[in-house]
Amino acid sequence: MSQLDDARNNFIQGMSRIANFWGLPRAMGAIYGIIYLSNEPVPLNVLVKDAGITKGAVSTNIRILGRMGLIHKYIKVGDRKDYYTAEIDFWLIIKKIMKEREKNEFNHAIKSVGNSIQMLKSADVNDSDPAISSFYIERMKEMKGFFDTLDSLVSAFLAIESLSQGTIKKIFDRNRN
Amino acid sequence: MSQLDDARNNFIQGMSRIANFWGLPRAMGAIYGIIYLSNEPVPLNVLVKDAGITKGAVSTNIRILGRMGLIHKYIKVGDRKDYYTAEIDFWLIIKKIMKEREKNEFNHAIKSVGNSIQMLKSADVNDSDPAISSFYIERMKEMKGFFDTLDSLVSAFLAIESLSQGTIKKIFDRNRN
DNA sequence: TACTTTATTTAGTTTAAACTAAACAAAGTA
DNA sequence: TACTTTGTTTAGTTTAAACTAAATAAAGTA
Numbered sequence: 001m002s003q004l005d006d007a008r009n010n011f012i013q014g015m016s017r018i019a020n021f022w023g024l025p026r027a028m029g030a031i032y033g034i035i036y037l038s039n040e041p042v043p044l045n046v047l048v049k050d051a052g053i054t055k056g057a058v059s060t061n062i063r064i065l066g067r068m069g070l071i072h073k074y075i076k077v078g079d080r081k082d083y084y085t086a087e088i089d090f091w092l093i094i095k096k097i098m099k100e101r102e103k104n105e106f107n108h109a110i111k112s113v114g115n116s117i118q119m120l121k122s123a124d125v126n127d128s129d130p131a132i133s134s135f136y137i138e139r140m141k142e143m144k145g146f147f148d149t150l151d152s153l154v155s156a157f158l159a160i161e162s163l164s165q166g167t168i169k170k171i172f173d174r175n176r177n
Numbered sequence: 178m179s180q181l182d183d184a185r186n187n188f189i190q191g192m193s194r195i196a197n198f199w200g201l202p203r204a205m206g207a208i209y210g211i212i213y214l215s216n217e218p219v220p221l222n223v224l225v226k227d228a229g230i231t232k233g234a235v236s237t238n239i240r241i242l243g244r245m246g247l248i249h250k251y252i253k254v255g256d257r258k259d260y261y262t263a264e265i266d267f268w269l270i271i272k273k274i275m276k277e278r279e280k281n282e283f284n285h286a287i288k289s290v291g292n293s294i295q296m297l298k299s300a301d302v303n304d305s306d307p308a309i310s311s312f313y314i315e316r317m318k319e320m321k322g323f324f325d326t327l328d329s330l331v332s333a334f335l336a337i338e339s340l341s342q343g344t345i346k347k348i349f350d351r352n353r354n
Numbered sequence: 355t356a357c358t359t360t361a362t363t364t365a366g367t368t369t370a371a372a373c374t375a376a377a378c379a380a381a382g383t384a
Numbered sequence: 385t386a387c388t389t390t391g392t393t394t395a396g397t398t399t400a401a402a403c404t405a406a407a408t409a410a411a412g413t414a
Contacts (some may be wrong), residue, residue: 003300004309007293011317014289021283023200025402036320048364054404059362061295061402080360080412088316089324106198112191116184123180132181135216139265139288143213145346152349157330171285172269172329202372221391231374236392240374257382257390356414363408373398383388 008037014051027053028061032070032086041074041083047051069096091161098154113144185214189227204230205238209247209263216258220249246273268338268345273333290321 012033019029030051036041047058062084065071070093074083087093101107117140120133160167189210196206207228212219224235239261242248247270251260264270278284294317297310337344 002305003296004305004313007296007300007313010289010296011293011313014286014293016280017286017289021286037313037316053402055361056363056405057403063362080410082361088319090320105194109191109194109198112187112194116188117189119180120185121182123184128179128181136181136184136188136214139214142265143267149346149349153334153345156349161387168330169326172326172333204372230372232391233375233393234373240392257380259391358413359411360388361408361410364406366404366406368403369401371399371401374396376394378391378392380391381389384386 011037026063027057028065029049031058031061032065035071035084036086036088038086041076041085043081043083045081047084069093091158094154094164095158098158109148112141113147116140117144188214202238204228204234205242208235208238209242212248212261213263213265215263218253218262220258220260222258224261245271268335271331272335272339275335287324290317290324293317294321 012030015029015033015036016026017029019032020026031047034047034050042126043059044055044062047062048055051058053061062071066073070087072087074085076083117137120137120140125134157168189207190335192206192210192213193203194206196209197203208224211224211227221232221235222238224239225232228235230238239248243250247264248261249264251262253260297314297317302309334345
């Protein structure tokens with residue numbers, strides 16, 4: 001086991017932990033780490049060996065990684081194997097995930113806050129305690145405001161990042177030693 | 178079941194889903210939702226009833242919510258019950274979570290990327306392929322740069338938000354209809 | 355056509371998290 | 385002191401996710 005391998009293993013382990021932190025399978029993090037640290041497209045059988053899981057598990061994990069835009073399928077002509085490369089533009093990954101948030105659970109949940117407000121606003125006045133109703137509306141609006149601001153924030157940054165590759169990084173790099 | 182209750186249930190359900198999305202117990206989201214939508218401190222027995230889980234489960238969930246700064250314990254004199262109130266300043270919650278990130282798993286994992294780079298830099302030159310080593314370093318630095326930038330970004334926003342309450346919200350509200 | 359190689363799907367197993375039920379602890383009250 | 389009320393801890397159960405093993409599919413090759 002060379003020092004290079006040690007560093008690589010350490011990195012891959014870190015990716016596993018990050019995945020785990022985000023509620024994703026540890027193996028998914030490891031797979032991304034392996035592909036990310038390869039200078040050539042990686043076939044499935046290598047992932048099976050290096051991540052230490054079966055074909056089936058690699059297959060399902062890699063499909064999800066692909067959907068999230070973290071990896072890309074790469075096909076070599078005259079070779080039936082599927083190869084995979086890592087997306088290395090992390091801002092692009094975030095952008096893709098944000099774009100697809102319309103469809104996802106998190107967005108749906110956030111929207112339900114807006115729905116709840118609407119439900120209260122259109123509630124029959126005679127049938128509901130106005131003090132409670134207005135308290136609910138106040139609290140819910142507070143939360144909705146926060147989510148909307150967060151959303152604007154992220155959108156703004158991704159827009160800046162689109163204008164000129166690496167803008168944000170440059171701004172902050174100037175302030176670092 | 179009044180329209181008010183419908184809206185409340187809808188909101189609490191939304192909180193459960195958001196919790197679930199972040200890899201937290203659904204019940205934890207529900208508990209926070211219940212407390213958040215109460216204009217007075219909520220005792221444990223109400224949470225048991227409204228969230229539909231046992232005392233034990235409420236007890237453990239509420240401890241974690243407290244650690245995350247999402248709720249606060251509130252003690253009434255001459256009353257042995259513990260009551261709970263919701264922290265409604267979400268920026269403060271983020272700030273607290275960020276401050277405690279030093280101790281947490283995510284930060285540890287991110288640091289491991291920096292460690293891996295160090296391992297490569299201090300690797301015995303004679304004992305390692307320089308092409309692979311420099312490729313590894315390049316990739317790892319790319320990722321570390323991204324994490325550092327993200328970290329700076331979040332810190333900057335929280336600093337702005339600290340300077341004057343609600344600054345960010347105001348900036349974006351101006352741009353909304 | 356039969357055989358190989360590869361990826362996906364499926365059925366069943368393992369594992370870990372979150373819960374319940376119940377014991378326990380703490381602290382007041384009769 | 386015994387009893388009540390409240391919260392926590394613990395042992396065991398349930399559940400859901402992620403995995404393995406094996407069947408299946410797909411597609412090329414002899």
